[in-house]
Amino acid sequence: MTEIPERPSVEDNQREQVPHFQMGYKSYIICTSPRSGSTLLCKLLTNTNVDGVPNSYFHKPSLTNWTEVHGIAPNCLANRSKTLEAVLKKAQKTDTAETGVFGLRLQGGSLNYFMDQLKLLHPELNSDVDRLNATFGETAFIFLSRKNKLEQAISCVKAMQTGLWHTAANGAEFERLAPTQSPYFDAKAIRQHIAEFEEDDQRWEYWFTKESIQPLRLSYEDLEDDPSITLNKVLEILDLQTSCTIGIKAPLAKMADELNGQWATRYHTIPN
Numbered sequence: 001m002t003e004i005p006e007r008p009s010v011e012d013n014q015r016e017q018v019p020h021f022q023m024g025y026k027s028y029i030i031c032t033s034p035r036s037g038s039t040l041l042c043k044l045l046t047n048t049n050v051d052g053v054p055n056s057y058f059h060k061p062s063l064t065n066w067t068e069v070h071g072i073a074p075n076c077l078a079n080r081s082k083t084l085e086a087v088l089k090k091a092q093k094t095d096t097a098e099t100g101v102f103g104l105r106l107q108g109g110s111l112n113y114f115m116d117q118l119k120l121l122h123p124e125l126n127s128d129v130d131r132l133n134a135t136f137g138e139t140a141f142i143f144l145s146r147k148n149k150l151e152q153a154i155s156c157v158k159a160m161q162t163g164l165w166h167t168a169a170n171g172a173e174f175e176r177l178a179p180t181q182s183p184y185f186d187a188k189a190i191r192q193h194i195a196e197f198e199e200d201d202q203r204w205e206y207w208f209t210k211e212s213i214q215p216l217r218l219s220y221e222d223l224e225d226d227p228s229i230t231l232n233k234v235l236e237i238l239d240l241q242t243s244c245t246i247g248i249k250a251p252l253a254k255m256a257d258e259l260n261g262q263w264a265t266r267y268h269t270i271p272n
Contacts, residue, residue, distance in 0.1 A: 025101070026102060027138070028051075028104070028141070028237075030054060030142045032106070032107060032108070033145070033197050034107065035156045039175070039252065040251075044227055047248055048240075050244055051234070053095050054104060054105055055095065056106070057095065057104060061113035070086075084117055088135060092136065102136050108203045108204055109200065118132065122134050122135070141213050141215040142215055143216070145201055145204075145217075145218075146221070147220070148221070150190070151264065153193035155256060157183075158183050162180060162183050163178030166252050169253050183259065224254065
């Protein structure tokens with residue numbers, strides 16, 4: 001398990017302050033972890049046609065992977081800095097979709113590597129926030145987490161086993177990453193993913209404190225309960241019209257079924 005630095009001391013109520021956002025943001029980052037509802041939120045934001053096309057454009061901690069994802073020939077540029085500039089420029093062009101807003105989904109496990117690359121591009125700046133603003137324009141931060149870590153872990157284990165990560169609202173497969181296989185209860189894997197998702201939250205909280213960020217805090221549970229309200233919260237902090245959400249429907253179906261509940265019940269019966 002990756003070691004998380006000790007979190008800087010902060011008053012408990014400081015984290016509960018209402019985040020202050022300025023107008024005129026050019027970009028936003030959805031700070032999250034797997035199976036948190038981030039794919040649904042990204043698709044909803046894309047469907048507004050005003051928020052760009054948010055996605056995990058820098059998911060793997062590998063510049064080689066980034067060049068492949070963005071269609072840039074390896075070793076075609078003079079040095080690493082030039083390659084990074086080309087990748088970032090291509091991602092921004094793809095994601096803004098002529099809306100003028102750049103949206104990025106960033107998983108906790110990708111945070112440190114991503115920020116290290118921005119530090120290489122902007123060594124003269126002293127903070128991650130300053131480097132993000134220099135790269136993408138003024139940036140807003142959205143923290144999307146899932147309160148029930150057991151359900152999150154079960155969802156992830158089941159997706160990894162079956163290969164099916166998302167289904168469309170009409171029931172058709174939307175994202176499959178491996179051939180179909182039957183799911184099976186794996187307490188060790190569930191426990192491991194619970195720890196990893198808790199670690200992701202700790203990593204984000206540490207970073208928010210270090211960078212003096214008060215993000216917009218969203219939860220999977222609220223997103224699932226009423227996607228339009230959650231979507232409106234994001235549009236409001238970006239100073240974008242919320243009228244575009246009228247009639248918008250969730251493009252993805254809920255993946256949890258009776259088996260998820262059975263696994264949760266079974267997990268609770270395991271001795272600590």
